[in-house]
Amino acid sequence: MAKPAKKVAKKAIAKKKPVKSKPKKSVKVATASGDKQRFTLHGTMTSGPSYTVGLMLSLCRHPFSYIHVNLREGQHKQPDYLVKNRYGQVPALRDGQLFLVQSAAILEHLSESLHKFDGKTPVEKVRVREWLFWQWDKLSVPLLRLRARNRGFRQFGDEVRTMYDTEAKAALAVIEHELAKSEWIAGRKPTIADIGSYAIVRYAPEAMIDLTPYPNITAWKKRIEAMPGFGTPEQILPMESRLL
């Protein structure tokens, strides 16, 4: 006698071997904040974006190894470096087995994983991210290009110089306006929005931009420079590599 269809189906289900899910490839990101081998920063002392990441680690009081990348010798375009940073730029940060690039993205990663200098509320988090995007769009590019020209690393004529100068000053005016309302750019406490902007604004004099007309920025700079763990690029990014 043929078995009722329902019973057959039940047996088939019972016999079915459990499907073993393939082990997922995992990328190890260390979490212990005391792990001094966790981070290695690849950078250059004169690089604003490298300083951004070094300053963040330093303000977080987290030790890190440092590898000096010699841009003059083109080390940042060699295959062994391009596997760390596909864009062929400094900085690159190793966190455990993971390589991170783009200073703003690295700031976000560090603030989230170390729970420091992040936005404390959902609104603050959105504001912090907003400032990081704005900063690279409007502040960093003109200011760093002017600085590079002044240091002889980039050549462009006076018309372009005037354009970048106007753009950089317009960006500084936006920060100045914001700091008239609150001590910190995006939150009630310092966040990565402050660290990211500070690490670029500090180069204004090297871009031939006088900060005297920006009293709120000048006071904010001093507040950041008084924070525990603060260091200058020369203190944080030595010319030689430093392995922990």
Ligand SMILES: N[C@@H](CCC(=O)N[C@@H](CS)C(=O)NCC(=O)O)C(=O)O
């Ligand atoms: N948006 C990038 C900018 C990085 C960048 O411009 N790095 C410069 C040094 S300051 C560099 O590596 N320049 C060499 C090149 O682009 O070939 C970041 O924030 O990490």
